[in-house]
Amino acid sequence: MVSSSGIILKSNxxxxxxxxxxxxxxxxxxxxxxxxxxxxxxxPRKLDELEKVKLIESCxxxxxxxxxxxxxxxxxxxxxxxxxxxxxxxxxxxxxMAKFGANHSSDxxxxxxxxxxxxxxxxxxPHKKVIMPTLExxxxxxxxxxxxxxxxxxxxxxxxxxxxxxxTSAAVKAQADWVITSSIAVDVIEHLMAKGEKILWAPDxxxxxxxxxKTGADMLLxxxxxxxxxxxxxxxxxxxxxxxxxxxxxxxxxxxxxxxxLADHVGSTSQLIKAAKDLPHKQMIxxxxxxxxxxxxxxxxxxxxxxxxxAGEGATxxxxxxxxxxxxxxxxxxxxxxxxxxxxxxxxxxxxLAQNSNEILVDKELIEMALRPLxxxxxxxx
Numbered sequence: 001m002v003s004s005s006g007i008i009l010k011s012n013x014x015x016x017x018x019x020x021x022x023x024x025x026x027x028x029x030x031x032x033x034x035x036x037x038x039x040x041x042x043x044p045r046k047l048d049e050l051e052k053v054k055l056i057e058s059c060x061x062x063x064x065x066x067x068x069x070x071x072x073x074x075x076x077x078x079x080x081x082x083x084x085x086x087x088x089x090x091x092x093x094x095x096x097m098a099k100f101g102a103n104h105s106s107d108x109x110x111x112x113x114x115x116x117x118x119x120x121x122x123x124x125x126p127h128k129k130v131i132m133p134t135l136e137x138x139x140x141x142x143x144x145x146x147x148x149x150x151x152x153x154x155x156x157x158x159x160x161x162x163x164x165x166x167x168t169s170a171a172v173k174a175q176a177d178w179v180i181t182s183s184i185a186v187d188v189i190e191h192l193m194a195k196g197e198k199i200l201w202a203p204d205x206x207x208x209x210x211x212x213x214k215t216g217a218d219m220l221l222x223x224x225x226x227x228x229x230x231x232x233x234x235x236x237x238x239x240x241x242x243x244x245x246x247x248x249x250x251x252x253x254x255x256x257x258x259x260x261x262l263a264d265h266v267g268s269t270s271q272l273i274k275a276a277k278d279l280p281h282k283q284m285i286x287x288x289x290x291x292x293x294x295x296x297x298x299x300x301x302x303x304x305x306x307x308x309x310x311a312g313e314g315a316t317x318x319x320x321x322x323x324x325x326x327x328x329x330x331x332x333x334x335x336x337x338x339x340x341x342x343x344x345x346x347x348x349x350x351x352x353l354a355q356n357s358n359e360i361l362v363d364k365e366l367i368e369m370a371l372r373p374l375x376x377x378x379x380x381x382x
Contacts, residue, residue, distance in 0.1 A: 038140045038227055040324040055331035056083055062338040063087050068108035071097045073117060074269045075291035075326040080112045091295055093269045094166050095181050098124045112329040114139045118360035119170040123367050123374065130360040133333040137325040139167055144224035145203035147171035160200035160220060161192055168203060170362050174369035179377050182207060182253055183268035188380060189215045210253040210260060228319045229254035232287045236309035237262055240285055244306060247283035250275055255287050276300040290321045
């Protein structure tokens, strides 16, 4: 059954299934990824210090002038995170970002992150304007789980409870029974297991495998992955551990299993920051996006942070432990997001960015559908 939003709803019908197939041995669904499916954006130009100072001053002024608040993800550049902090904004994970925006008095939320984060913020603040420095900033997990193909897959397994990671589009969330973050993933799956439910999980195969191993749940996994975490290398990490034998290894569960096996602590972004602060080790080898170092160093100023290797011996990395789409959030496009042609300064304030092309728009029906599984997570996490 197809809704007016174009989303395939769960039913007992089993439509033709073209681009995903079941791998019965691993209990994983393989989405047929093409080599060029994750084309990386062109790296932004480097700014000199004077340019940075001028842009920071301009952004600060425009945020205040437009009653806007800057909300940034842990993986954005340090300059963006610092600006959010300095202007009364927020730095956190995707759900924390959306909740902060919903509770803030500003009329306009400026989300520095990737597109699904803007969508989540819009869903929790439908009455507010949500804009982003660029709408081209996406995520390999989002790209790798197209809503139509995912809907077809769900229709083939109507007996399973659909649980999706927060790192998905609004159109994918709208087809789920639960939306969860990595911080509560194990707890939610254990809760569903206790009710005798079988799970259909998407999109991250590594996180899904980690949850399955921790809980023993019956889980059918979609074969998506994060291009950053998927690049961490086992042998290279062993070499790094040998170089820093007293260091603790902190790993995000989006990483491959052989990386997780070497961890002293596995957790979400917020949990890794807390671990860096609480663990007695003076050195931390960190297997997640290096953008986290900004907040992690604030939490643990006396600790030495070492990024886990993303390339083996003689090899090169592609992401090099930094999300290329997060990197698209720069001071230049943040500053320009407030600019509109043919508007005077006074009419700009009155328009409240009404014609802004970088605005996140989500269909009302889609918001209603996606809020159901999202609300379950929020209620569970209270």
